[in-house]
Amino acid sequence: MCGIIGYTGKEAALPLILGGLERLEYRGYDSAGVALIENGSLVVEKRVGKIRELVKNLWGKPYRGRTGIGHTRWATHGEPSLENAHPHTDERGEFAVVHNGIVENYLELRRELEDRGVSFRSDTDTEVIAHLIAGAYEGDLLSAVLAVVNRLRGAFAFAVVTSKEPGRIVGVKQGSPLVVGVGEGENFLASDIPAILPYTRRVITLSDGEVVDVTPEGVNIYDFNGNPVTKEVVLVPWDIISAEKAGFKHFMLKEIYEQPKAIGDTIRGLVSAGEALPFDLREFRRILLIACGTSYHAGLVGKFWIEKFTGVPTEVLYASEFRYADTPVNEDDLVVGISQSGETIDTKFAVNFAREKGARTLAVVNVVGSSIDRESDYTLYTHAGPEIGVAATKTFTAQLAALYYLSISGHPQSETLLSELMKVPALVEEALERAEEIERVSQDYLRCRNFLYLGRYLSYPIALEGALKLKEISYIHAEGYPAGEMKHGPIALIDESMPVVVVAPQDRVYEKTLSNVEEVRTRKGRVIGVGFEGDDRLAKMCREFLEIPPAPEDLTPFLTVVPLQLLAYYIASKLGLDVDQPRNLAKTVTVE
Ligand code: M6R
Numbered sequence: 155m156c157g158i159i160g161y162t163g164k165e166a167a168l169p170l171i172l173g174g175l176e177r178l179e180y181r182g183y184d185s186a187g188v189a190l191i192e193n194g195s196l197v198v199e200k201r202v203g204k205i206r207e208l209v210k211n212l213w214g215k216p217y218r219g220r221t222g223i224g225h226t227r228w229a230t231h232g233e234p235s236l237e238n239a240h241p242h243t244d245e246r247g248e249f250a251v252v253h254n255g256i257v258e259n260y261l262e263l264r265r266e267l268e269d270r271g272v273s274f275r276s277d278t279d280t281e282v283i284a285h286l287i288a289g290a291y292e293g294d295l296l297s298a299v300l301a302v303v304n305r306l307r308g309a310f311a312f313a314v315v316t317s318k319e320p321g322r323i324v325g326v327k328q329g330s331p332l333v334v335g336v337g338e339g340e341n342f343l344a345s346d347i348p349a350i351l352p353y354t355r356r357v358i359t360l361s362d363g364e365v366v367d368v369t370p371e372g373v374n375i376y377d378f379n380g381n382p383v384t385k386e387v388v389l390v391p392w393d394i395i396s397a398e399k400a401g402f403k404h405f406m407l408k409e410i411y412e413q414p415k416a417i418g419d420t421i422r423g424l425v426s427a428g429e430a431l432p433f434d435l436r437e438f439r440r441i442l443l444i445a446c447g448t449s450y451h452a453g454l455v456g457k458f459w460i461e462k463f464t465g466v467p468t469e470v471l472y473a474s475e476f477r478y479a480d481t482p483v484n485e486d487d488l489v490v491g492i493s494q495s496g497e498t499i500d501t502k503f504a505v506n507f508a509r510e511k512g513a514r515t516l517a518v519v520n521v522v523g524s525s526i527d528r529e530s531d532y533t534l535y536t537h538a539g540p541e542i543g544v545a546a547t548k549t550f551t552a553q554l555a556a557l558y559y560l561s562i563s564g565h566p567q568s569e570t571l572l573s574e575l576m577k578v579p580a581l582v583e584e585a586l587e588r589a590e591e592i593e594r595v596s597q598d599y600l601r602c603r604n605f606l607y608l609g610r611y612l613s614y615p616i617a618l619e620g621a622l623k624l625k626e627i628s629y630i631h632a633e634g635y636p637a638g639e640m641k642h643g644p645i646a647l648i649d650e651s652m653p654v655v656v657v658a659p660q661d662r663v664y665e666k667t668l669s670n671v672e673e674v675r676t677r678k679g680r681v682i683g684v685g686f687e688g689d690d691r692l693a694k695m696c697r698e699f700l701e702i703p704p705a706p707e708d709l710t711p712f713l714t715v716v717p718l719q720l721l722a723y724y725i726a727s728k729l730g731l732d733v734d735q736p737r738n739l740a741k742t743v744t745v746e
Contacts (some may be wrong), residue, residue: 155228155740156240157181158332159349160313160323162369163340167222168212174342175205180544180734180741181254181345182228188212189250189315196250196317201316202240204735220250220370221321221342225252225430228740232277233262242281244288245272247316251287254345255310255330256745263305280312287314296367299324300380302363309499309744313343323368328359330744331497331525334358334366334373336387341368346742347390347521348540352530355390356515359523361647380649388523390736404733405625406543410719411586416538416548417712420555421575423537432532433514434564437459439486441468442513444476444504446743448546448622449492449553454615455711456492456557456656463561463571469644473500473745477507485512492557493517494541494549495742496524499564503746505530507629518556520549534560543734544741545627547719550619551582551712558708578712585716592717595698597681602653603630606644606679608637609657610667612711616657622716626681627726627736637670648679655682655718658692659702659710671695684717 157178161167171188185207187200197217200208205226225240232238241250257263260279263286268274272285283302290301295316307331311493315322325332325343335342335350336355342350343366347357347472358373364383367374375383402408435441441460443453453470460468471481477500483489489508493501496519506529509515517530520538527533536552551613553573562571599605605624609617618634625632635644637656646652654674658667667690674681675695683696686704693699700717702710726733 155182155744157226157345157349158223158252158254158311158313158343159345160223160315160325160343160368161340162221162321162323162368164220164336165340166218167220168217170353171222171224172205172209172212173224173352174344174446177349178345179205179226180542182740183225183735184229184234185227185236186225187239187241188222188224189241189243189252190217190222191315191317191320192217192219194317194320196243196247196315198241198250200236200241202234202236202239220297221315221323223250223252223315223323230256230745231279237276237337238278240280241274241285242278242299244284249284249288249291249314251280251284251312251314253283253310253312254744256308257306257310258307258308279738283312283314291316291318295319295322295324296338296365296376299365300376300378301324303328303378307319311345325360325366327364327532328362329499331742332360334360334368336373339370341370341373348542351390356387357390358385358386358387359528361528401440404543404549404723404727406545406723406733409541409543410546410716410723412539413548413551413586413716414583416536416552417555417582418579419503419537421559422530422554423535424559425572426526431560431563435464435466435488435560436564438466438488442464442483442487442489442508443468443470443492444473444501444508445472445492446498446500446703449494449501450552451619451622452550452553452557454618455491455554455612456561458612459475459558459561459708463565473498473504477504481535482543483508483511483513486512487513488516489513490516490518491526491530492519492553493526494536494546494553495522496526497742497744499744499746502526502529508576512611518553520552544736544739545722545733551715553710568675574706574709578709581703581705581709581713582716585713588717589720592700592720593724596728597719599653599725600728602651605630605632605653605655606647606732607632607634607655607657608640608670610637610663611661612707613657613659613661613667613714616711616718617715617717618653620655620657620722623719623722626739627722627733628729628731630739637667640670641673645673645677650673650678650680652679653682654679655684655721656696657684657714659707659708660686660689660704661707668692668695
């Protein structure tokens with residue numbers, strides 16, 4: 155993961171780099187650093203912790219250099235420490251590198267360099283890149299980088315500057331994301347588009363196996379053999395306002411409230427002619443939905459819809475498991491990669507693997523131009539806008555909208571089903587009106603150390619998602635379980651100290667779920683029920699009752715997830731935790 159940024163142009167580079175790093179901080183925040191070319195010399199500043207620690211350390215330092223690179227780290231090789239913070243330099247301090255991803259053969263390269271007498275200052279894989287480039291340098295940074303890239307294995311992106319050629323940044327993309335921001339007399343490099351949006355909306359998305367040579371005057375792209383590559387400059391539709399907090403305390407809360415718009419925009423985007431499906435799902439023998447984390451939970455909901463509306467057997471698989479299993483895949487299969495970022499390396503590799511086996515591939519992604527978008531045969535976009543909070547919220551419900559749309563495409567009643575789907579934004583709006591009540595309820599659960607989340611059928615993935623939201627931002631252990639499975643084990647955990655969140659809309663399994671609520675009550679568990687407004691029967695069985703507006707069975711996942719997102723948010727926020735950047739996590743997971 156990690157975020158990298160580079161600037162070269164007419165302005166002082168430092169404030170632009172720090173601004174960009176703040177917008178990339180969601181990618182990792184174990185340490186941060188910058189390297190600037192100041193009057194022909196390389197200056198490196200770094201700090202352990204968040205960007206604000208680096209900013210504090212830089213106060214009053216008069217850096218005016220117009221070229222520099224920056225990094226925010228999510229530790230993979232080497233613990234979070236000053237030595238391991240980026241940028242990393244060669245022994246003479248003339249070359250500085252910021253890097254995202256993993257150089258898998260770094261130990262072999264490190265041993266080779268050490269045998270030549272090079273001494274290392276960090277435990278990172280990145281430092282080998284700095285030493286290799288310094289060793290290969292013969293007066294041209296681009297040539298030195300080209301001489302080195304073919305020796306590196308793994309999935310990575312990096313940027314390098316040298317005091318020997320002020321004004322020049324060379325970047326490499328191989329498996330991890332890297333974009334170029336094109337300005338007037340200035341140019342940028344970054345891991346992600348939002349980092350550079352305040353400065354330019356003209357972007358080039360690099361592909362794997364490309365090297366970019368950036369100066370204030372121009373951007374030149376090459377393949378790893380040094381052959382020039384022509385790329386299109388794309389105008390990005392997002393503006394920075396949509397990436398600010400707009401008065402909310404946290405991005406996560408803002409994004410929870412943006413769900414009606416995210417769902418509505420997604421439906422409108424998909425309905426537009428440009429995104430019509432080029433195939434009928436019924437052509438396939440089988441559909442595989444492949445994803446990680448919250449996107450996997452969206453896939454679990456999507457499976458129920460696809461099987462109901464198309465009859466095509468559908469499986470949902472964790473990308474990290476699928477890739478190394480012997481699951482047979484062939485040209486009769488449709489493989490759908492679901493990913494907010496479009497950069498999750500496990501999902502990307504899994505989709506590529508399936509395509510190599512002859513399957514047709516479809517991406518469901520939020521980031522236009524991301525790797526999974528570009529590398530799949532077709533794409534359905536979720537038009538949720540940038541999501542900054544590490545915990546996925548609006549992109550989850552936008553993914554649900556895309557999967558529902560996918561499942562009803564080609565169905566004889568698709569028009570009626572679509573008009574039902576179009577009512578969802580207004581229903582989610584209503585569900586959000588209960589936020590105050592959920593905030594009040596959250597107060598009583600701040601000291602709990604464990605939660606159980608239960609649901610059946612379409613509410614089972616929502617139970618999983620509610621538990622994931624709580625654990626990732628509040629650090630409270632939470633387990634999601636199919637309600638009917640509780641009696642096969644987890645029931646042993648239940649006593650008066652165990653909050654049990656039961657997702658129980660009035661659907662085909664409502665009566666069964668209520669029996670499970672009874673089982674919890676009999677063992678004195680503290681039931682927090684999520685159900686339809688006016689459901690007095692459920693309300694009477696629960697210690698707390700979180701209402702959602704009544705809706706047709708198929709659409710309940712859009713609504714039942716809202717109180718669970720809010721419950722997790724208010725618990726974490728009241729505990730004073732860093733809701734948008736929870737410990738140990740990063741927004742985009744580009745390591746296996
Ligand atoms: O970008 P992706 O949708 O591929 O990301 C997948 C997971 O990393 C992501 O959903 C993660 O689990 C979130 N932190 C969940 O809130």
